[in-house]
Amino acid sequence: MSGAAPQPPLALRGLKRFAPRGLLGRSLLMILGPLLIVQAVALTAFYGGHVDVISRRLATSLAGEIGMVTQLLTQLPEEAHPAILREATWRLGLGIAFEPGIQLGAIPARPPWSPLLPLETDLAQALTRLVGLPFDADWLSDAQNVVVRVQLEGGLLDVEVPRKRLFSATLYLFVIWLVGSAGLLALIAVLFMRNQVRAIRRLAAAAEDFGQGRDGGAIKPEGAIEVRQAAIAFNQMQENIRRFVSQRTEMLAGISHDMRTPLTRMRLSLAMLPRDEASAEDIAGLVQDTEEMERLVETYLAFARGEGLEAAREMDAVPLLEDICATARRSGGDVTLVAPASLRLRLRENGLRRALGNLLDNARRHASQVRMAMQLNGRWAEITVDDDGPGIPAAEREAAFKPFASGSATGTGLGLAIARDAVRRHGGEIMLEESPMGGLRARVRLPV
Template sequence: MGGLGFLKNAFSHINFDFLKKLMPRTLFGRSILIVVLPIILLQVLVTYIFYERHWDNVARRLAQGVAGDVAAVISLMDRFPGETAETDILNSARNQMRLAVSIDPGATLPEGSEFVTKYGFLEGHLARALQESLPARPFSISTNKKLESVVLLVQLPDSVMQVIVRDKRLFSSTTYIFVMWMVGISLALLGIALVFLRNQMRPIRQLSDAAEKFGKGQYVEDFKPSGAQEIRLASRAFHVMKNRILRQITQRTEMLAGVSHDLRTPLTRMKLQLAMMPEQDDKQSLEGDVADMEKMVEGYLAFARGQEAEAVENTDIPDLFQDIVVNARRQGTVVSLDTPQELWASVRPNSLKRCITNLINNAARYASEVWITVHAVDLEVTVTIDDDGPGIPEASRADVFKPFHRLDPSRNTETGGSGLGMTIARDVIHGHGGQITLGEAPAGGLRIEIRFPR
């Protein structure tokens, strides 16, 4: 238990936020990481074992073989002195042992030529093997890069023997071949894995794009579920959900069409009856009530209809806002517009126009001047509507988006509408995949900030 507690405390102090920042954000990136990491770890482990064990053993045995051959040549020369025997021994070493041996009579090695640790990997193995085979003879090892060979000098009693050993006798080329094959096969398998991963990610992106479009109220064509079984199940569930929502919207629209007809007919009859009545105070009061009822019915129907089935179009945003401002000025609203020269976005122009017009009318009802600013940041359009009215208290800003909610507790339409204007505006902006927030304007009134993607 003590050991488990120690491990728990140790892991509790690890900052995993740094690891989270290094992790890829996309599923494709994380899948690649899951595939690549084991391959890299496997290669590192196999390479370590191979180089530390196998290659080390092979290099040591090759060095021992060369050292044994050199020792055998020296032993034969000591046993059979004479120029004729020396020539035969050197020829045998060249032909049978593949050693280029030569004798320098009267020469001596400089001091300090014995084995030192500065030798490389192969030279170190050869030096240790020579120390074992020729324990009493000084020697020196140097590498001739130009000839791709190792030059060995061994001190004899009255001369120095030079032995030139080709790298082939000390070096195994199968080592690099093995590493190259391992890396090559790993890269090939990684490429195949990436192809399969990309094919698996495509249905997920397709489902994500369809869900995003449908969430914005755009038309989404049915697509064939593909990919893994779980992705196919998610795609089928999305299709079922989409058809159910579309069916409910259709039923609501048809019901509202009937309600519109049923309500407008008695209202029209009442207006005709009032038109035939003689002029009196009660008649004016009833006409006002009928007009209020008609406005409320239109507001309820506009809220329930939502954005209907308007198609998304690539729209000139500055031109759209110019039309909105011109219409607002015709109604007597003092409004100024600040917009870029060119800005295009994929929107439902009529729905967005109704939304902005509704917000300007609400602002003009309480303020004397309205300012509109339009600008684009990256792939997002930002619209700011400021006024110099009384504004909305911060505690009540979330309530104004509730259906039929009015800040004025009375139901007098002279001081406001039916309480659906902000709700409809929010639904329109949300249908474009954007957000609408309320704040305080620099002039002290209300600031409405709208953001939606281009």
């Protein structure tokens, strides 16, 4: 028993919605995603391990030195204080001064000097543990030093600590290396993948142009080996199709030429036959059959040849539609046209004239009234041909486009096939629908 295909989890469907849709974006995501994850893990391990340990050790060392100085100043008499300060300044590399009679005021609230590093927190904890006296650590007043003030019984001890005593430059070097290497690899990946994707895009554009009848010649193989192989195969396919179309066209042109000769002789023979009242009707029927055979030959040749050799050009489509409708009226059809004043499109004039002419001929043969309309609908120009005839059942509409289809709307079964081929060469499409007039609607969509 077959069941429904398994659906991906809801979370995956949500992520898929935000995933890149293009090959370039997806390739870069596959390359750079793991790289960024590895870099983030490395940075987290470095920050959580190395930086934290070094910061605590440097803060503890400094706090121990300040605590030793405060202990000496507290335990020894004042006569020894100048010597203690001189020795501490020289041996510890700190700027130490004692301000007698000064009291440590209220510590103002300051923004953190580096919110991403634990330096200030580690120093404050170490001073609290090893000094045990009221203190203030100022990280912002001096760009080169951290000023630590410790409240003693007789005054205030000022200690200027060079920032290098508390901060390791290896953090900057590590972050620069991490970000720089990631940026360099990302740049190389973008440049490399852009070249690969550009080759694929050119191949896709060439295939689209060739499918719409715009023959731009062979494309240059470039990119990865697989893309080059695809380009070479595409060039070979183009050449094979051109050769096949050329052979088919030449063969049918030869057949058409060979058939025109006996048809011409038949028409001449019919024209020279003596006419009397008994044979006039038979001769007229034979002439009509001969003309129908000539029309069929031209129709078959037009279907085989197509309009691929005609170059597209930008033109106003409205006068073309007016001319097609006027031709249909001269053939006895009741045709009306509803169109804007002007609409410029890139068209193959003869191909579109043949396609729309076939649609109008089909409509007027089976209906008393025909209406053609054109309007702009977003990226498409839509041309509709409506009639009030019997129409075609929905189940049989697609089959009506097949050449020589049984029950076709045209006598030869090629009218709709030729129309669809011409419209698709413009990059458009043709569809059969139910008409508001009660019959059949042919909707032609052309790219703007």
